[in-house]
Amino acid sequence: MATLDEERAYVERCKDGLRRMLKDARDNVIVGETVAGDRYSAERLGRHLKSLAKELSEAPEGPPFFGRLDFGHDPGEHRGRAYHIGRRHIAGEHGGTPVVVDWRAPVARAFYRASARDPQGVAVRRRFGWSGTTLTSFEDERLGQGEQGESRILAAEIERPRVGPMRDIVATIQPEQDDLVRAGLDTSLCVQGAPGTGKTAVGLHRAAYLLYAHRRRLERSGVLVLGPNRAFLGYISAVLPALGEMDVEQTTLERLLATVPVTAADAPATAAVKHDVRMAEVLRKALYGRIGKPVEPVAVPDGSYRWRVYEDELRRIVDDTRRASLPYAVGRERVRARVVEAVRRQAESRGAIPNAAWLRKIGRAVTTWLDTVWPAVKPVQVLYEVLRGPTGDAPDPARGLLTDAEREALTWARPPRSVKTAKWSAADLVLLDEVAGLIDRPRGYGHVIVDEAQDLSPMECRAVARRSEHGSLTVLGDLAQGTTPWAATSWEDRLAHLGKPDGQVVALTTGFRVPAAVVDLANRLLAALEVRVPETRSYRSDGRLRVTPVTGLGKGVVAAVREAMTFEGSIGVIAADADVPALTAALRDEGLDEDERLSVMPATLCKGLEYDHVVVAEPAAIAEAERRGLNRLYVALTRAVSRLDVLHARPLPRQLAA
Numbered sequence: 014m015a016t017l018d019e020e021r022a023y024v025e026r027c028k029d030g031l032r033r034m035l036k037d038a039r040d041n042v043i044v045g046e047t048v049a050g051d052r053y054s055a056e057r058l059g060r061h062l063k064s065l066a067k068e069l070s071e072a073p074e075g076p077p078f079f080g081r082l083d084f085g086h087d088p089g090e091h092r093g094r095a096y097h098i099g100r101r102h103i104a105g106e107h108g109g110t111p112v113v114v115d116w117r118a119p120v121a122r123a124f125y126r127a128s129a130r131d132p133q134g135v136a137v138r139r140r141f142g143w144s145g146t147t148l149t150s151f152e153d154e155r156l157g158q159g160e161q162g163e164s165r166i167l168a169a170e171i172e173r174p175r176v177g178p179m180r181d182i183v184a185t186i187q188p189e190q191d192d193l194v195r196a197g198l199d200t201s202l203c204v205q206g207a208p209g210t211g212k213t214a215v216g217l218h219r220a221a222y223l224l225y226a227h228r229r230r231l232e233r234s235g236v237l238v239l240g241p242n243r244a245f246l247g248y249i250s251a252v253l254p255a256l257g258e259m260d261v262e263q264t265t266l267e268r269l270l271a272t273v274p275v276t277a278a279d280a281p282a283t284a285a286v287k288h289d290v291r292m293a294e295v296l297r298k299a300l301y302g303r304i305g306k307p308v309e310p311v312a313v314p315d316g317s318y319r320w321r322v323y324e325d326e327l328r329r330i331v332d333d334t335r336r337a338s339l340p341y342a343v344g345r346e347r348v349r350a351r352v353v354e355a356v357r358r359q360a361e362s363r364g365a366i367p368n369a370a371w372l373r374k375i376g377r378a379v380t381t382w383l384d385t386v387w388p389a390v391k392p393v394q395v396l397y398e399v400l401r402g403p404t405g406d407a408p409d410p411a412r413g414l415l416t417d418a419e420r421e422a423l424t425w426a427r428p429p430r431s432v433k434t435a436k437w438s439a440a441d442l443v444l445l446d447e448v449a450g451l452i453d454r455p456r457g458y459g460h461v462i463v464d465e466a467q468d469l470s471p472m473e474c475r476a477v478a479r480r481s482e483h484g485s486l487t488v489l490g491d492l493a494q495g496t497t498p499w500a501a502t503s504w505e506d507r508l509a510h511l512g513k514p515d516g517q518v519v520a521l522t523t524g525f526r527v528p529a530a531v532v533d534l535a536n537r538l539l540a541a542l543e544v545r546v547p548e549t550r551s552y553r554s555d556g557r558l559r560v561t562p563v564t565g566l567g568k569g570v571v572a573a574v575r576e577a578m579t580f581e582g583s584i585g586v587i588a589a590d591a592d593v594p595a596l597t598a599a600l601r602d603e604g605l606d607e608d609e610r611l612s613v614m615p616a617t618l619c620k621g622l623e624y625d626h627v628v629v630a631e632p633a634a635i636a637e638a639e640r641r642g643l644n645r646l647y648v649a650l651t652r653a654v655s656r657l658d659v660l661h662a663r664p665l666p667r668q669l670a671a
């Protein structure tokens with residue numbers, strides 16, 4: 014087996030390999046632009062090579078490999094061979110064996126899955142320890158000889174003090190996580206996992222894996238990652254680029270749906286109705302209620318003659334088209350086409366030979382009539398009319414679907430004078446998207462990853478479903494962390510709204526963030542959260558938990574942060590939103606400004622984030638601040654990687670004190 018010096022020499026080979034790849038890519042850019050047969054291929058090839066050259070030159074410099082597999086002498090494809098495994102492939106000279114194999118390649122799978130019980134042909138698995146870009150150590154497991162132990166390098170990685178944004182976990186993906194990361198592109202998954210079990214990490218690595226295994230398909234259709242808020246996206250946004258994947262769209266659902274600015278806020282009762290799945294039917298009725306019944310013939314002039322299509326035929330055309338369940342805008346064009354067709358038949362029976370220009374002219378001449386029976390419409394107009402409530406003798410699309418109280422909550426107390434002056438709320442964006450989706454199909458993605466999915470309302474789920482109708486989904490969440498009024502209490506129901514009722518629900522049960530003592534404290538709340546989730550165990554027996562009564566919250570927080578500063582790693586002070594300004598001021602007065610290390614986070618924004626040291630200030634205030642305050646507190650308590658300080662000037666919530 015290679016010694017540490019030999020492995021260090023191998024690092025140099027990797028660097029040479031990368032330099033060679035970069036030079037080849039650059040040379041090829043020049044050649045590719047001139048050599049291809051036609052301009053189109055030259056351009057495509059040139060673009061591909063340029064982006065490869067760019068990617069290689071911009072790739073962050075990190076350790077070129079993190080593992081090595083030495084296969085034994087059992088018969089098999091890899092018999093007697095050795096592979097270094099890294100974040101990206103490094104090509105061998107003259108197309109020979111790669112210097113480094115991409116972690117996503119099939120052969121690399123054994124690095125994550127082989128065990129003493131099932132060595133999968135691997136004689137030795139080696140893990141490398143690095144300090145920056147310097148190779149410092151390695152440890153071997155002789156799986157072929159039945160030897161497998163706790164890895165210090167693995168433990169150190171998991172217990173590493175956190176600073177800055179989230180990092181990839183390619184070197185230490187666990188078997189139960191690897192199963193999910195490498196699930197096929199056609200599989201829709203729902204991962205239920207307690208805090209810190211690696212759901213987000215799994216979702217991001219799954220995106221990277223799918224892009225590797227199905228590059229062609231996904232480059233065309235795209236991969237979308239949806240997160241709960243900007244702070245969260247900021248936290249996770251560097252992971253995929255570090256894995257060489259620059260083209261994944263990462264955003265929030267609100268931003269994805271933002272066709273109008275949000276300038277209004279809904280009362281809770283109004284938001285509850287707007288997020289209820291019955292709204293889908295209300296909006297469908299409101300849209301399709303615009304379609305009229307032809308009651309008289311339509312006369313279509315072509316300049317020299319007025320053609321006529323009679324109401325019986327028109328009615329048949331409209332009814333047939335309605336039954337075809339096409340998107341509304343497609344239906345409108347279908348009706349137009351069929352009327353044009355009827356006119357064409359008449360013209361032909363009179364001996365005319367209609368050409369394309371004549372047919373287009375007839376199509377235009379039909380528009381005025383079409384506007385009366387199947388009018389063109391914009392989503393804002395439809396929603397405006399629904400929120401304004403029924404006028405005159407127009408039918409109310411909500412009748413029979415919503416109760417009187419719900420209809421009242423839904424409609425504007427003071428309707429704006431026109432659609433132009435209407436102000437829209439965040440929930441309205443979801444409703445507008447529903448209408449837009451009825452009018453025309455939105456752009457779909459090959460794969461969509463939705464994080465913190467327990468918080469999506471049924472209507473929001475439908476917006477996601479429209480974008481993954483022809484693709485697959487990875488749904489990540491924890492029922493216990495649901496904080497919206499419409500948060501899920503079962504995954505089956507949400508998967509149905511997400512359009513994947515057969516999606517597989519899988520639980521992750523080992524926590525990699527939160528130390529065992531902190532998990533025990535947070536778990537006291539579980540019984541009160543009214544959701545059934547599987548038990549988890551923490552991988553970490555280290556860490557520190559302190560629950561401290563204080564007389565003044567500001568003073569207590571300052572002291573706790575001062576002490577936290579003596580350790581390495583990030584510090585997050587989490588408090589009820591209303592307490593944040595006072596605590597920020599108290600810290601600032603003592604010279605403790607927010608910076609890269611220190612953040613003061615409103616409890617409503619801390620979901621999905623983690624800090625090395627967390628100070629939770631006044632749990633009772635967090636619990637009281639909203640209807641699902643205990644769920645929020647559960648989220649806040651589970652953000653800590655190494656140490657958690659719980660400070661309380663008031664008694665702890667009863668459920669926590671137990």
Ligand SMILES: Nc1ncnc2c1ncn2[C@@H]1O[C@H](COP(=O)(O)OP(=O)(O)OP(=O)(O)O)[C@@H](O)[C@H]1O
Pocket residue numbers: 170171180181182185186187190206207208209210211212213214215491494525526620621622623651
């Ligand atoms: N296999 C692993 N190796 C090393 N670190 C890991 C591994 N799995 C997860 N982690 C780390 O554990 C922490 C929690 O992971 P992640 O944020 O993905 O969990 P989560 O289940 O999404 O948590 P939450 O529900 O609280 O948002 C992260 O720092 C992540 O890097």
